[in-house]
Amino acid sequence: MTVTPEVSRRRFLTYVVAGPTVIAAAKWADASPGLLGGTDMQPIPSAPGPADIHDLNDLLTDATKPTADMITVTVHKDGTASFALPRVESGQGITTSSAMLIAEELDLPVSKVHVTLADARPELQWNQFTAGSNTTISTYTPIRSAAAAAKQQMLLAAARELGLSVDDLRTDQGVVHAPDGRTMTYGALAGLAASSETKQVEVQLAAPSGFKVIGKPHNRIDAHDAVTGRKKYAMDLKVRGALPTMVCRPPTIKGTVKRVRNLAHVKQMLGVTDVAVISTGVAVRARTFGQCIDAIRALKVSWNPGTVDKESDQTLLKELKANELPFGDQTGNPAASVIDESFTFWWKCNSALEPNTAIADVRKTKATIWSSLQSPILTQQEVAKQLGFDTSQVTVHVLQGGGAFGRRMFSDVVLEAVEASQKFGKPVKLMWHRTDEFRAGRVHPMAISHIRATYSGGSVYSFEQRHTSVATDYTMGFGEMMTSSGATTPPNGEGNFLFYSQGVWNLTVNVPYNFGQIDHSLNETRQYDTFHSGSVRNLYNADAAVARELAVDQLAKAMGQSPYAFRKAFLKDAQSVGVLQTAAKAARWGRSMPAGTAQGIAFHSEYHGKIAAVAEIDCRPHTVNRRVHQGVTGPRVTRLVIAVDVGLPVNPRGLEAQMQGGAMDAIGQILTESLHLHNGYFLEGSWDDYYYTRQWNVPKEIRVIVMPPSSDTPGGAGEFPIAVTKSAVACALTRALGKVPREFPINHSDPLPFTPFPTEPPIPQSRRDGLRHTR
């Protein structure tokens, strides 16, 4: 397959596909970034790092290029258009933004565009992987091109029918108008415009200056279904015979079953239909999930040890410190002063609210899967491998997810469901218990981040960062088997580290300031599969950028500058300064604040965009010591302002939602939420142990400023607010407390505020006293 280059900036080659109504297909396009220069102090320009020139999103976009012509838009005889998006919607708003792109080019109301999620299609290769905030970046041009081709086909048909030239016609919201007042609807034209052959056509995309939909706030297209309870997730799907199934899991990470001591007894429990040992534990199928829980709690299992039974937080911390790479030799000014800052970032759970769920129906010669998956092609290939099938024998239906955050990149729950379904000879609906999510789910590994910077006079001469982390599993590759094998096949985890961990580090971690010599490197300990690990929203920058911004504040302090003025002086370009200024102004940076409260400011550049945040925090006793039943209070972020420039915002309302939502992750990760590793397992087992942000931690004022378009192409959004908001909150905390926090979340080493659930049985019983708590 060859890629046809862009004809001109807005002209693209597309396809009209043979079919009963208009079907149009389109290819990829390039986006190109740019850079600028500095101000008042005397910044020493830093050479652009790899992430400045070609970042992770460019790589993900490149990966989609050869197969993007598989993206098709269809116009139907009822006047609606449809599109099967080869990505997963799990709250980001990409079905809405994709519908907007199609509506723009087709000139059709958004309500008439139906976006569904495509089944796994292996021919799409790397082009069905939802990750890295890349969906809008990589699909922006092809989706519009396909829609534009569909509209062009209808205009041609209308011109034929009306005996006019295309140039005489105009469209308005699904209707073609002729100068003499005659009209034809898209519905009437859909069949007439159908092509009997597949052929290449050239289209011109709408000019950004004339956009009617793109860039205008639009509510989510699935909001009505969500608020009425009609929106269906894997767990809500009715598949004949797919009875509730759960897994009794080991007491320590990656333990395995030695022997089930009472299999016969549990098989006879009320409602239970099947029990069998699978790779990850003991699977139980029953009439209700409640009866699965009862059976799991009744199982008596002897377990083999796991991979880290002797390990705890402190042993891993020691290990990380021992594996930190040395800093380089100081260069530049030998008389320069040094700041040296080190931080610990504890384990984070990326669990969504909808637990891992998959429906599997494995038959002799075929298997059908339903699940919310970020890498459905890899899932299909892994299922085929597990069953000894060809991929054509495996159908993977991708469902909308109740959150993803990196949790759905791997096929874990699907492979369990497939194994159980095969063993039982029956369909299963396999769901993880919440406690499984914390204790057996994938985590963002703990890390330490050490920064050393040198400065003298008005210049920063060097900025070095040594980030040392327990290995992160990136073996999902680019969501299919070939790139996955590149990570899994080389021995000793080298493929994962060399091709992915280091690659992701180099393509995402950056220093957006003119700090002279920049040197940042990553080291990892353990194999990628020692722990259940994986990507969490914003990858390394969720920690690495926070360490950077905290160090920037310390540099500013040492050099006698305010955190704002310092950043403004050292940021690399005018666009960055503009975003920083916007946030500072809106937040009234520097306003007088009572003792025990403070503002913090931070900046970050990633996903082809720029973002700045100002957080205000209240650390006064009456706030910190608030009491919430089974909750953690502590310092509260009282006000948050975020200014974000994503190039071209497709849906400013969706972007605003992503910023607000990411900020909630950020607040929790700095102040309250972490997992504690203790003798081979995580102590947390519930949302009342793992202190993700709750209403009592939420700022009462949040303002998101979406910067006007600075480009004619969109950047990424989903992960963007994490690093900057975490940084702003951490910097505010430092200023309010008058000392630099050394670990995040700041409460990690406090006495445990909860009593951990036992590890055997592995899940807690549901309560019986709910009627006593009605309100």
Next chain:
Amino acid sequence: MPKHTFKLNGKRVSVDAPDDVRLLWVLRDLLGVTGPKYGCGIEVCKACTSHINGKAFNPCSVPVGQLNAEDEVTTIEGLPKTVGKDLHPMQEAWLEHDVPQCGYCQPGQIMAAVAKVREARRAGREITDADLDEIRNICRCGTYFRLREAIKAGAQHM
């Protein structure tokens, strides 16, 4: 197996299940009412929040055998009917403020919000920020800020 009878979203339903099975599973697995979501099963995440006789409760923590024939259970599916409209004012406010992201927690959030407003009214007052701080429902997408705005707006039309 015992038969349980109660009112669900305005209709009388009967279901065969052991007394101890929690109502959430009776609703979801046996009756096919999937608006109330599973998020923890231990009355923590509140994703299954529904109403019993007009008050918020979590069906994950109520054995079905504890229900009486006259108990009225309302899930998100039955909420609009309680006001005789296609949508409850709280749902309208949700749409107005474009609250949902993934949407998974939203049925529980709406049911909790309606009950919270009613609770304040029973105490002879309107909902406050302190009341909002008490809502325990988890939203992993972090729609908390819009939830607060929508609850205040929805309350005005309740």
